[in-house]
Amino acid sequence: MAAAAGSGVVVPRSFRLLEELEEGQKGGGDGTVSWGLADDDDMMLTHWNGMIIGPAKTVYEGRIYSLKIDCGHRYPEYPPMVRFVNKINLTGVNSSTGVVDLKSVSALSRWKNSYNIKMVLQELRQHMMMKENSRLSQPPEGQVYSN
């Protein structure tokens, strides 16, 4: 995956997503994030599930946040649409819809085509650990956004 970006070759979307699918199934990352295809029949590999485990020593600890990630047809040139399923109080996340504004996460504000879903999830997790976020009061567990 990284090799493709390094050699300057533009990897087509489907290849990228298949790679990410494989990595998600093999448990990429350090166990704090997980991702996978939402629907196995999704031939376009657009709709993904993501999971972030709330980081320790923050107000998100112990919680597991589910996300929906949509990789549009211009992914990876364009960032995916990310939104939380579980209610969360986090900067950059719309408090009524759960949609994440990637620009408010500093590491993602400038999207590169080498970024991937894993990175989105990991950076969101880091974002939770930032001072401004780590102590925001959270809604009770188990609530989800209505849409």
Place this chain on the structure above:
Amino acid sequence: MAEQGAADLGNNNNNKPEASEGTIIKVTVKTPKDKEEIAIAEDASVTQFKEEISKRFKAKQDQLVLIFAGKILKDGDSLSQHGIKDGLTVHLVIKTAHKAADGSSTSASSSTSTQAGNSSASSPAANPAPTTVPTGSGQAPTQTPNIMSGFGDLASLAGLGMGSANFMELQQQMQRQLMSNPEMLSQIMENPLVQNMMSNPDLMRQMIMANPQMQQLMERNPEISHMLNNPELMRQTMELARNPAMMQEMMRNQDRALSNLESIPGGYNALRRMYTDIQEPMFSAAREQVSFGSNPFSALGGNSDSGAQPSRTENREPLPNPWGPPNSSNPSESGGGTTGSTSTSGTTNPSVSNPLGVNPASLGNGMFNSPGMQSLLQQISENPQLMQNMLSAPYMRSMMQSLAQNPELASQVMMNNPLFSGNPQLQEQFRSQLPIFLQQMQNPEALSVMTNPRAMQALMQIQQGLQTLQTEAPGLMPSLMTGGIPGVPTGGAVPAENPASSPSSAATNPAQQQLMQQMLQMFAGGGGSGGGNGTSQTPEVRFQTQLDQLNAMGFINREANLQALIATGGDINAAIERLLGSQPS
């Protein structure tokens, strides 16, 4: 991928799943701390899987949360339903009652969190000067709008969330005031409330981010957001903003460094690139806030393509002599070629140092007539402070000094200046005039004239007058341009003394004098062609003797004689040659 594995499981594993019908698959179960491989039947349910896990991990089943491919595995599901196959990994979270968790899997990431904390500690400043620091020569006037954006938000904060419309106006007003009154700026900075705010980095950052222009800016140019996030830079900037003396010093250093940079081959281009990349968005963002002040030159007529560039870069062109058309400095030789040179030299781009885009040779020429120029002149006369700010910006002084000291550098700068690169004729002209320009720049009187609003108005009037002339007596203009008899008395009987001319006539360089004389002549000639103004000497009067001689020789065409005489400055022989040359036979 891993599907073949299912078939060849030499299964010594004693962890026998219940449904022995299915094949056994090995699934890795991963917690942040731990990793175990668990064999289970392919068609087992999640519950069964959890049973196995709880044994292995010594945890209660209901504490286990399994995640695969971003989905939580519910007890009622089966593994195959989720596509869990041999060799794949499932994430495990062991929930504990206490928050000081163990397997809650995140302790591993605590080390990374400290790093994240450091990198994101953002202490912004109201003044995005750091980005302009390399672009240096902070246009002093334009920095204030940026500061104001911070203050604008400050005002809104203080105003307890009042309607934004009000505060936009307030903000703009404050900006204008600040621009015209630098003391106000320092007053504001000294206000302890402000200092308090500025020392609170998070607040500053939020203020900046909240400003929609900044957001736009950040979108367009992500470097700026990196800059905002860089704590060191932020702190430094805040210090600078607090301490105007320090800021000036810093700017001066920048200017020195920059002028050194200019002399490196290719350095100018790099700088230019830097400016366009960084400064352009800042400038346009700032411009959106301030009505016209910061960047009125960008849209001036004549050279729309490169017009934007010089106004945004540090001033690279030496101040041209506003009253001298050194380009046509040798009137006798330029003769007919003058129109050509005036048209090429008419392409002087407006720049910060040359706000009128004053092209010395093009008095009354096309560029002045452009509508943009007109409005600019209007604006300038309305807002004399603008000129003052521009010219008093420290970068100008230092640049001019350095250029004056090093004429070679100046010529190099000129040559490298892409504005002139396509125009060798212009280059030549400027090159020859370089020393004069440098002197001119040093001439504080010249500067004071440029800052003097009345002088600017007078210049405008001159220009307008010339325009009228051009329309009234088109034939007169070219001949006037070629005039310039050294012998014509400067003081003369010419009425049109304008304040602009006096300082430059005080200057000792010959080109200026020549132009001065030209101008005087023009007025004289204008007076003459306007119907015989008694107080001015028309060329006819002056050349009376010569005209008579020409008549006697047989050159009957008085008009042509007059023209030739004017062109040659009263030199009969040359005039004769001209006349002969123009005749077909």
